[in-house]
Amino acid sequence: MGYKVAASHTTGSVTHTLPPLLDLRQACTDLAEAAALEIMRIYAGDLGVRDKADKSPVTDADHAAELVIVAGLRALTPGLPVVAEEEMAAGHVPKIDGGPFWLVDPLDGTKEFIKRNGEFTVNIALIENGRPTLGIVLAPATETLWRGAAGLGADKRQGSGAFTAISTRPCPPQGLTACASRSHAIYSDLDIWFRNNNLTVADRVQAGSSLKFCLIAEGKADIYPRFGPTNEWDTAAGQGVLEAAGGEVVTTDDRPLLYGKPRFSNPHFIARSMAAR
DSSP, X not given: OOOOOOEEEEETTEEEEEOOHHHHHHHHXXXXXXXXXXXXXXXXXXXXXXXXXXXXXXXXXXXXXXXHHHHHHHHHSTTOOEEEHHHHHTTOOOOOTTSXXXXXXXXXXXXXXXXXXXXXXXEEEEEETTEEEEEEEEETTTTEEEEEETTTEEEEEETTSOOEEEOOOOOOTTOEEEEEETTTOOHHHHHHHHHHTTOOEEEEEEEOTTHHHHHXXXXXXXXXXXXXXXXXXXXXXXXXXXXXXXXXEEETTSOBOOSSOGGGEEOOEEEEEGGGO
């Protein structure tokens, strides 16, 4: 594709040469949009809902979107591992060996997709040295796309409009706006945590999938504690957007949430603006 070399990473005995982040950001934007077309085509008809081995739901859209993204990423960065949710569910677990890799959740918020409430996203993230250096989050139902890249900042586009820069906000004088998952909100536990950490919450907002990270990134919310199981592909793209917008995602012992962990599982974490520390 004519890219100039931006960085080289060695995984075992293999050296991966990555295109510049600016080029990767555009290429992944295009892949997310192509996947969104497949998702909305299926959204308009029979969703093809069934259960995976772990009893979580999957649809035809999950698989169709993943095929588009994974094929595109493998063509874009040959040899770079791609960790994708449905391939993982089928037992295809790539070796990453400490090098860079892709994390893909082709349809984050499958339960919201099945409910047809529009709160589902396409997530693509590049991981380098355990950190998400590029994150793409696209909400197909609203045609809203958020992007974040290390050194390039974060931006957002609505429909066919232009991309505009986004950033986290200062702490509102009346208190924080806290995010909770649409399908996993347990306010009593969150209330205890907020009190124990001397945080004043003035408002709450529920949102599905990785939209919560993006709300903080664009200054519409301030904090999202998650005290439940998640996988790395659930969070990496949103974290990439949020960190590029000036926020952070940390574990409960205040360490950065890193990637490439055993079984690609996350501990509890807090996504927040720096003002919500």
